[in-house]
Amino acid sequence: MKTVIHWFRRDLRVSDNVALSEAARRAETVIPLFIFEDAFRTGPDVGAARLAFLLQSVESLRKNLGELGHTLIVRCGKSEEILPALAQETGAQAVFANKRYEPYTQRRDERITKALLDAGVGFELFKDAVIWEETEILTQAGKPYTVFTPYSKAWKAKAIPAPRSRLGSPKSKVQSLKSDALPQTPDELGYPLTQKIPAAGERAALELLRRFLAGPVYDYGTNRNFPAVDGGSNLSPHLRAGTIGIRTILAELKKAREQATPAQAASCEVFLNELIWREFYMQVLHNFPHVTKGAFRPEYDQLKWSDHPEHFAAWCEGRTGYPIVDAAMRCLNATGTMHNRLRMIVAMFLTKDLLIHWQWGERYFMKQLVDGDMAANNGGWQWSAGTGTDAAPYFRIFNPTSQAEKFDAKGEFVRRWLPELKDFTNELIQQPWENPLLLAKSKYPQRIVLHEEQRGKCLEMFKAVKG
Ligand SMILES: Cc1cc2nc3c(=O)[nH]c(=O)nc-3n(C[C@H](O)[C@H](O)[C@H](O)COP(=O)(O)OP(=O)(O)OC[C@H]3O[C@@H](n4cnc5c(N)ncnc54)[C@H](O)[C@@H]3O)c2cc1C
Known part of the structure; x- marks a missing residue:
């Protein structure tokens, strides 16, 4: 393929990014795009802290891409309209993105597939945010799990994929494209930030992981229960924004575990289980979307x-x-x-x-x-x-x-x-x-x-x- 647009969503990083590394492998030119969607400022759940973290993560992504010689294009508005228009403007044959699992994003992706198809452009989605998605872990009867322990056993029985390689420099010179300005802070959008939020971006996430695996993970099994102790990884905002890849976390955890005593290894296992809870709930959301509107039962x-x-x-x-x-x-x-x-x-x-x-x-x-x-x-x-x-x-x-x-x-x-x-x-x-x-x-x-x-x-x- 000559040109592919990589649409950054909840994967705001240049390393261990499945769709981005596929785009770089398969296309001569990759156009990195972030869309600041209307829903980011109007949705019922919008909050200043998460919005600020998102804006700072995008800013950090822009810098990281810049250091590699890429220019992040930002467009504000509706993805269904922006993507076909940008594909036409750049002559891109396809848009690549990593999959999302919330019911509303899946409905939106169906509309985007159609809009792009009508414009003669492909839309490829990749598994990136999780190790095992949706229907990859099923009971023997072929049904989704609704109980964590057997789910986690089945999850652990499969081989874990390695991290994807980091994005390299562009293979050829990229045309210059218009880019919209992003708000600097949520205050500009009417959400005053009163909270002191953690540092955003891929570097901050990797540093958190490094520090956590250098010591705290070995006591995580005990310390995680005590609020006065900073016993957790604090990676959740990064896992949400995609400023760290799940394969990277698991590869580094494996290394930390190889040097651990049996008691420390047990603590590493507790941490792994928490990461599996994350995937468990993601598959629940996909397989039982009614939970967004009411009780599972x-x-x-x-x-x-x-x-x-x-x-x-x-x-x-x-x-x-x-x-x-x-x-x-x-x-x-x-x-x-x-x-x-x-x-x-x-x-x-x-x-x-x-x-x-x-x-x-x-x-x-x-x-x-x-x-x-x-x-x-x-x-x-x-x-x-x-x-x-x-x-x-x-x-x-x-x-x-x-x-x-x-x-x-x-x-x-x-x-x-x-x-x-x-x-x-x-x-x-x-x-x-x-x-x-x-x-x-x-x-x-x-x-x-x-x-x-x-x-x-x-x-x-x-x-x-x-x-
Ligand atoms: C009522 C309630 C609401 C919650 N809301 C959220 C939320 O909106 N976002 C969120 O990421 N977590 C949520 N959690 C789960 C959990 O509290 C946080 O993930 C955790 O406190 C984040 O801290 P950490 O990054 O240090 O986690 P760690 O203890 O270091 O765990 C590592 C990672 O595993 C995942 N994880 C850990 N526990 C859970 C869990 N119980 N369910 C799903 N994933 C988990 C997170 O991605 C976390 O970063 C909620 C839990 C409860 C009980």
């Missing part, structure tokens, strides 16, 4: 949630009176990130203590999170609410105080985000209501609900549906 769409706007506002703003929940929510609002253990605690609290529909929380998370991802977020919420695939059974209800005492025993995380509790002892910081005088002095709120009471109501709510 349809009977749970009949649950009578008590949707209570004031309680919801208290949850969002971190003033429920439960320190671990409030510290987690204030952290989310200030940084666009939240530790996995805390995501489970606040999600269970919203659904099983406040009895508020999980979709309210799912939406709030998507707006706030820098790593907001439809598959992982929906999976996490349905797991916590007890309505999803392989979900926590409805009767398993986290007690926020005992969770806090177990995973933030000295209140280190809570103290970081709730300075008003500084005078409480380690013993009482997770249950300040036990010292009413100090609580009144601290200005920290009273509990808006009582866990033991709400637990009973939650069990009733589920039993009414289960019969």
Whole structure:
């Protein structure tokens, strides 16, 4: 092929990029394109943190491409219109892109295939974001898995592909093309950035991976549970934006594991399992697209949630009176990130203590999170609410105080985000209501609900549906 347009989507990197390396291999000229779609600024889930991370990742991609001698073309508008027009302008025979798995993007890709076909241009999609996609891992009966453990066993039984080679310099001189300006910050689009977000771009992602695999991965199995410890890889925003390739992570993990003691290797395995959870939820989204609209188990769409706007506002703003929940929510609002253990605690609290529909929380998370991802977020919420695939059974209800005492025993995380509790002892910081005088002095709120009471109501709510 003479000319191919590589359309960057959630793969904002020059190394280990399947569609990009295929384009470079098969075409004389590759035109790197990023489309700033209208939906990036108008969609219901748009949030300043993720938008800022996206804009910074594209800027970094532009630099990385520039260092290799390529020029990133940016166009703003609708991909269905931009792609055929650019193909005509450049004489490209095909557009290459890496596959997306959300139902709405798959519908859009079908429309694009047609629009390009009508213009006589090919549209090739490649598996890149995952190791095993959609229907590549099925049960013996040929059905998608809905339980994680057997899925992960089947996933691990297959050989993992190696990373793709990095993009080289252009084979021939590329014509100069018009490129639209991108907004510098989400503020310009009406989304004021108040959060301090992590560093974006491919270099930042590779550096995170390097540092994580040089040590923390060996204690990940234990440390990952403690919010005050930075025990995770922090790679989720990069995996979402595609500033790191999954094959690269797995190849480097394999090397780290080869030097590990048996205990450290077990920790590496726990990390691998988390990466497989990511793919598990992506295949759930593809095979059961109804999860984007309701419960995985349809009977749970009949649950009578008590949707209570004031309680919801208290949850969002971190003033429920439960320190671990409030510290987690204030952290989310200030940084666009939240530790996995805390995501489970606040999600269970919203659904099983406040009895508020999980979709309210799912939406709030998507707006706030820098790593907001439809598959992982929906999976996490349905797991916590007890309505999803392989979900926590409805009767398993986290007690926020005992969770806090177990995973933030000295209140280190809570103290970081709730300075008003500084005078409480380690013993009482997770249950300040036990010292009413100090609580009144601290200005920290009273509990808006009582866990033991709400637990009973939650069990009733589920039993009414289960019969
Ligand atoms: C209610 C709820 C909502 C969530 N929403 C999101 C979301 O929008 N985006 C998101 O990436 N993760 C989400 N998660 C999963 C998890 O909390 C984050 O992936 C993790 O906290 C990111 O930190 P890390 O990069 O240090 O992860 P690590 O612990 O280092 O894990 C490595 C990678 O594995 C993947 N991963 C880890 N845990 C999960 C999981 N349970 N499900 C799917 N993938 C996982 C992520 O890509 C992560 O970067 C959610 C979990 C819950 C309970």
